[in-house]
Amino acid sequence: MAKPTHSPLRTGLVHLALVAYTLISLFPVVLTIINSFKTKNAIFREPMALPGPSSFSMIGYETVLKQGDFLGYFQNSFIVTLVSIVLVLLFGAMAAFSLSEYRFRGNTMLGLYLAIGIMIPIRLGTVAILQGMVAAGLVNTLTALILVYTAQGLPLAIFILSEFMRTVSDDLKNAGRIDGLSEYAIFFRLVLPLVRPAMATVAVFTMIPIWNDLWFPLILAPGEATKTVTLGSQMFIGQFVTNWNAVLAALSLAIFPVLILYVIFSRQLIRGITAGAVK
Amino acid sequence: MSDTSSPHDAIGTARRPIRWHIAVFLMPAFVIYSAIMILPLIETLRLSLYNTVDGQSIFVGLSNFKTLFGDERWAASFWNALRNNLVFFVIHMLVQNPIGVALAAMLSLPRLRFVTFYRTAIFMPTLLSFVIVGFIWKLILSPLWGVAPWMLDLVGLKSLFGPWLGQPGSALIAVSLISVWQYVGIPMILIYAALLNIPDEVIEAAECDGITGWSQFWKIKLPLILPAIGIISILTFVGNFNAFDLVYTVQGALAGPDGSTDILGTLLYRTFFGFQLQLGDRSMGATIATVMFLIILAGVSFYLFAIQRRMRRYQF
Numbered sequence: 001m002a003k004p005t006h007s008p009l010r011t012g013l014v015h016l017a018l019v020a021y022t023l024i025s026l027f028p029v030v031l032t033i034i035n036s037f038k039t040k041n042a043i044f045r046e047p048m049a050l051p052g053p054s055s056f057s058m059i060g061y062e063t064v065l066k067q068g069d070f071l072g073y074f075q076n077s078f079i080v081t082l083v084s085i086v087l088v089l090l091f092g093a094m095a096a097f098s099l100s101e102y103r104f105r106g107n108t109m110l111g112l113y114l115a116i117g118i119m120i121p122i123r124l125g126t127v128a129i130l131q132g133m134v135a136a137g138l139v140n141t142l143t144a145l146i147l148v149y150t151a152q153g154l155p156l157a158i159f160i161l162s163e164f165m166r167t168v169s170d171d172l173k174n175a176g177r178i179d180g181l182s183e184y185a186i187f188f189r190l191v192l193p194l195v196r197p198a199m200a201t202v203a204v205f206t207m208i209p210i211w212n213d214l215w216f217p218l219i220l221a222p223g224e225a226t227k228t229v230t231l232g233s234q235m236f237i238g239q240f241v242t243n244w245n246a247v248l249a250a251l252s253l254a255i256f257p258v259l260i261l262y263v264i265f266s267r268q269l270i271r272g273i274t275a276g277a278v279k
Numbered sequence: 280m281s282d283t284s285s286p287h288d289a290i291g292t293a294r295r296p297i298r299w300h301i302a303v304f305l306m307p308a309f310v311i312y313s314a315i316m317i318l319p320l321i322e323t324l325r326l327s328l329y330n331t332v333d334g335q336s337i338f339v340g341l342s343n344f345k346t347l348f349g350d351e352r353w354a355a356s357f358w359n360a361l362r363n364n365l366v367f368f369v370i371h372m373l374v375q376n377p378i379g380v381a382l383a384a385m386l387s388l389p390r391l392r393f394v395t396f397y398r399t400a401i402f403m404p405t406l407l408s409f410v411i412v413g414f415i416w417k418l419i420l421s422p423l424w425g426v427a428p429w430m431l432d433l434v435g436l437k438s439l440f441g442p443w444l445g446q447p448g449s450a451l452i453a454v455s456l457i458s459v460w461q462y463v464g465i466p467m468i469l470i471y472a473a474l475l476n477i478p479d480e481v482i483e484a485a486e487c488d489g490i491t492g493w494s495q496f497w498k499i500k501l502p503l504i505l506p507a508i509g510i511i512s513i514l515t516f517v518g519n520f521n522a523f524d525l526v527y528t529v530q531g532a533l534a535g536p537d538g539s540t541d542i543l544g545t546l547l548y549r550t551f552f553g554f555q556l557q558l559g560d561r562s563m564g565a566t567i568a569t570v571m572f573l574i575i576l577a578g579v580s581f582y583l584f585a586i587q588r589r590m591r592r593y594q595f
Contacts, residue, residue, distance in 0.1 A: 010492075014385045015393075021382060022400045025460070028415045029403070031426065047426050091308040098304035114308070117316050119513075119579045121521040123544075124572045125319030127326060127551055127565045132319060151315035154308050183300040212408035214524045219552070234410045234528060247418070251411055258406050266399050 029255060036060050036248035043244055060249030064236070067246070069224070070253060073232035080142050080228060081210050084149035088206050089199055091150070092157030093165075097187050100162040101173070111162070117155030122148065123215055133220055140223040148216050153206040160205075164198035165191060204265050211258070229254055324572065326565035343566040357567070359538055360546040363451055367542055368519040370455035371462075376511055378459070379466025380504075384496055386467070387474040398471070402464035409461075413528030416457045420444050444529065447539040454540050458525050462518075466511045473507035474500060506590055513582040520575055523548060543571050 034050055035043050042055030049055070064070060099111050122129075129148065130139075138144040168191055176186045192199075217231040227235070233254045240246045330339045347353050382401060386394050404412065419426045420443055428440040443453040477500060485491075485499045523544030526534050532554045534541035549557060551564025 011388075011391070014388060014391065018382070018385055018393075018397045021378075022397055025401050025404050025463075028412075028419055028460075029407070031419065032415050044424065047424060047429070087311075091311065094304040095308035098301050102298065102301050104298070104301055110305070110309075113317075114312060117312065119517060120320065120572065120575060121517065122316050122320075123521055123523070124568045124575075125316065125323050126547075127561060127568055128319035128322035129315065131322070131561075132315075147311065147315050151311050154312050158308065183298075184303075187304070208406055212406075212410075214408070214410060214527065230408045230410050237410075237414055244418075244424075247414065251414055254411050255407065258408075259403075262399075262403060262406050266402075 032248055033252050033255065036245070036252040038245075040245055043248070057245070060243075060245030060247075061253070063240070063243065063246040064249045064253060067240070068232060068236045068250070069227075070229070070232065070236075070250075072225070073227050073229045074257075076142060076226055077211060077229040080145045080149065081207055083142075083146050084153060084210055085203050085206050087146070087150040088153035088157050089203060092154050092202065093161050093192060093195070093199065094187070095154070096158045096161035096165055097191060099158070100165040111158075114155055114158050117152070118159060122152045126215070126219060130219060138220075140221050140226050142221065142226055144220045145216055145226075145228070148220065149206075149210045149213075153210070157202045157206060160202055161195060161198055164195045168194050200265075207261070229257075320572070323565045323568050326562060327569040330562045343562055344570075347563065347566050347570070353563075356538065356541065356546060357570075360541045360543050363540060364520055364522075364542040366451055367455050367458070367522065368516060370452065371459060371515050371519055372512065374456065375459040375463050376466045376508070376515065379463050379511070380470050380508070382463070382467045383470035383474055384500070386471050398468070402468055404461045405464035407461065409524035410528050412457060412461045413525055416460075417444065417529055420453065445536055447537045450530065450536055451540050454526060454529055457529065458522070461525075465514070469507050469511055470504055473504040477503050506587075509582065509586055509590060513579060516578045516582075517575055520571060520578070543567065543574075547571065 031047065035047060037051040037057065037060075038055045039057040039059070042049070042051070042057075046055075051057075095114065099107060099114075133139050133144045138147070172190060173186055176190050181189070212230055213228075214230050214234060217226075217228045218234075221227070222231065233250045236250050237247050240250075327343055328338060328340060329336050330343060331337075347357055385391070386398060418424055422428070422440075422442050428437055431437045431440050441449065443449040481499065481503075482495070485495050490498060520543060522542060526540050526542055526545050527548070530536075530540045532545060532549055534545040547564060547567045548554075550560055550567055553559030
């Protein structure tokens with residue numbers, strides 16, 4: 001390829017700009033994490049220094065683990081996120097399969113109907129959702145959150161998955177039919193394994209807003225037993241505003257799982273966006 | 280669309296046996312989606328036409344909306360929230376999206392090294408919850424801790440520092456910029472994807488014609504990524520007019536100081552659930568949610584019918 005060589009000066013400037021912005025995006029997080037391991041004096045005297053032998057302290061984490069039921073919050077968040085993802089993937093894939101595989105009257109209309117939720121946020125229905133949950137006796141249960149998040153995740157999941165299911169070869173499915181497989185077997189044994197990469201993408205997209213949501217836990221499940229990590233740290237920090245060690249430790253505890261997940265899934269996530277989102 | 284659509288689906292194929300599996304595949308998603316998302320949305324729109332008088336819910340037509348726009352106290356807080364929300368949106372469009380495009384343009388330069396690292400790092404804040412982001416920035420901007428003044432001192436601008444989150448004049452801008460910091464990864468990654476989709480031949484042809492560097496970006500690449508910029512704009516619009524969490528975390532439900540960061544989401548929360556001395560009001564909550572719905576619907580329709588259709592798409 002006969003591309004003009006870029007001048008080293010220009011490349012240098014580009015790197016400079018990118019490094020500068022990288023620092024801006026990482027700095028607040030790094031600052032929080034390093035200070036969560038320091039004594040109170042060190043936090044205020046030298047906020048930028050790494051924790052050293054004289055300034056290292058776990059007092060913040062001790063307070064957090066003693067005062068707040070963070071293990072319980074984590075458990076709630078895990079249950080809600082995991083069950084919602086499983087339901088979104090299973091029901092979403094089933095609906096996407098039937099929309100992309102079968103011709104029936106109302107197919108397009110149904111597809112459009114299921115796509116409304118991509119643009120209109122579920123939050124606007126909160127008034128009636130709360131009423132419904134009260135009527136069903138589901139307030140302050142994890143079930144309420146799981147139902148809401150499943151409904152919230154389905155539209156995008158169906159949209160993305162049906163795009164991918166259209167690419168599964170018809171010959172394969174017809175061969176299965178000739179061999180006497182039922183439609184259910186074709187879906188679960190032939191098609192699902194083939195769209196696994198798309199499922200992973202959908203899982204990551206579904207997971208982030210659920211894990212981070214504050215609105216629905218605050219409204220539907222604010223009780224101590226059903227608090228999620230996001231709500232739990234919000235309330236904990238609200239109570240301990242002046243205890244900087246505890247606040248920084250609580251923040252770091254809330255960051256770690258997201259960081260770990262991101263390190264594991266970042267490749268999947270970025271590839272998913274670059275492959276499907278802009279067409 | 281009603282609940283009867285699934286048996287209806289099979290009618291068209293009367294010659295064949297009824298294909299129950301279609302209904303089985305569709306039913307769970309359809310039921311959950313309709314019951315938790317669509318029906319509550321419709322019910323909320325309906326509730327905005329009712330009000331509670333003497334403990335009974337009665338139909339009042341548009342009088343809730345009359346109260347919202349006509350009553351002095353309601354109208355003042357509504358227009359305040361709407362204005363703030365507009366400012367919030369405009370700051371996102373003017374700061375977040377150009378920065379996102381610029382970052383993407385740099386990342387997509389051929390043969391640039393460490394791209395994966397930059398991309399991963401810049402996208403990271405997007406994954407954090409508002410609670411984390413809000414509190415971190417509250418701490419950093421706090422005059423108590425002194426991290427922000429210290430950093431401004433590094434570039435010789437220490438005198439500019441002020442308690443930005445606490446002053447009515449600057450609080451909204453500060454909160455918006457925090458949100459920009461968090462979300463700049465989304466325009467960056469979507470534009471980056473769009474730029475990577477431009478075929479090499481197009482770029483090579485441009486280079487043969489001597490179009491390189493800046494003019495290549497403006498004349499060749501930018502027109503090709505306009506659809507992606509359109510998608511980002513509408514995503515930003517929907518996200519901003521639905522925002523709540525960040526303001527709630529940073530400034531509390533009252534969206535202080537003095538309501539200067541109050542946006543529609545926080546107004547809805549306070550109206551529906553009540554806060555401190557204010558009692559929760561279901562009908563007015565539904566009314567505000569309805570107005571938000573109409574605003575978002577108007578924005579999305581404008582995008583779908585006025586912008587997306589006219590946009591030129593290039594196929595390779």
